[in-house]
Amino acid sequence: MTYRRAVLPALAGGLLLTALLWWAGASAHALHLPGATGMLGGQAAAELEHWLTPWSYDPPASAQFSTEVSGGIGGAAGTAGTNYLALYATALQIRFGAVFVFFVTGALLLVRRLPPVHGRMPAALLALWAWGVVAGALAVTVSAPWLIASGGRGSYRFLPQLASVISSGRQVLVVTALVAAALTVFIARVTAKGAGPLPQEAVPARAARLAATAATAVIALSLVVLSYQPVAAVLQSVSPGIGLFAEPGDLLRQWLLLGAWAGPGGAPLGAWLLYRAGDVLLLAVVWWVLRRLPGLLTRVTAPAMAAGAVCATVLGLLASQLLRVAVDGAGSGLRWDLLRLSAGIGDGVPAALVWGLVAGCAAALMLRAAVGRAEITDATTPVEDSARLG
Structure with a gap:
């Protein structure tokens, strides 16, 4: 269009x-x-x-x-x-x-x-x-x-x-x-x-899977590694004494962390796994969307992939938050207290923007490299076959 x-x-x-x-x-x-x-x-x-x-x-x-x-x-x-x-x-x-x-x-x-x-x-x-x-x-x-x-x-x-x-x-x-x-x-x-x-570009399925996997790994870096409470605490405690720009810990959490998690601790393992299902859902949404995105775009470009990765990350974030609202509501029995349960809806969007842009760039690079390798392979295969026949 x-x-x-x-x-x-x-x-x-x-x-x-x-x-x-x-x-x-x-x-x-x-x-x-x-x-x-x-x-x-x-x-x-x-x-x-x-x-x-x-x-x-x-x-x-x-x-x-x-x-x-x-x-x-x-x-x-x-x-x-x-x-x-x-x-x-x-x-x-x-x-x-x-x-x-x-x-x-x-x-x-x-x-x-x-x-x-x-x-x-x-x-x-x-x-x-x-x-x-x-x-x-x-x-x-x-x-x-x-x-x-x-x-x-x-x-x-x-x-x-x-x-x-x-x-x-x-x-x-x-x-x-x-x-x-x-x-x-x-x-x-x-x-x-x-x-x-x-127009609709034909993207090899293997290239699309590799690109989606690379982008999902970038999102997992924030969701799994940086959002782990001991690591997040280190980010929170960063406080260089530079006057107006001191105490950046809260701001770093806003722009770098897609979640927050710790080990089961005193909670039952089943409840802990159920709550972590939101993180799994986020990564699954990101992978599935980015796996299909190249085939939906009229032209696969780096800006389009970056914007699509940002949107995929936000959608995964909203899906995980809605799942946790359902889990919290079912566990507490507060069927009508939706306002309080929905207070966390929309959190993590700045981090989704940052990591989505990085993930989109990684997906675009991986997609270009994978498609290039596939084209080289297709171009050299007839030559190799004819050499064998000769």
């Missing part, structure tokens, strides 16, 4: 995702009303407010507090408070603008290389859903410095504050990104009509 046909669905999906996040943020203040608290319950209302606040223009308590205690007497204090509120509004403007830009950029690539036609529609929908979650996480990251500065504590433990801000607002992204992906796929399917048969 050409960029001219892909730009309309990408723009429509980006606008819808931005509008849904803005609407969700604008609804956060309604959770303070007595009717909402009475209908949802105090705990559920507080949990929903925690999910929606990162997308709300209403400043949280921290920003209001800095407004009240900001230095100055009389009018000077009011001016400083107004500046903090303006800085908070700027952070939200950057956040919503970045969501739109990041989603459109990734959707253009995905819709062009993975158009939702000829059996590719489910794959395109899942890829765009995952990319919407990534776009939201990137937008939160980009706007985080302005948000931290609006609280008046930008110079105090900056990196831990940055890690805390980056980890917020994921749950609502999972839902809104799915809706935006559905609209993008629908419009892309309409615009693709009349474009003629789309």
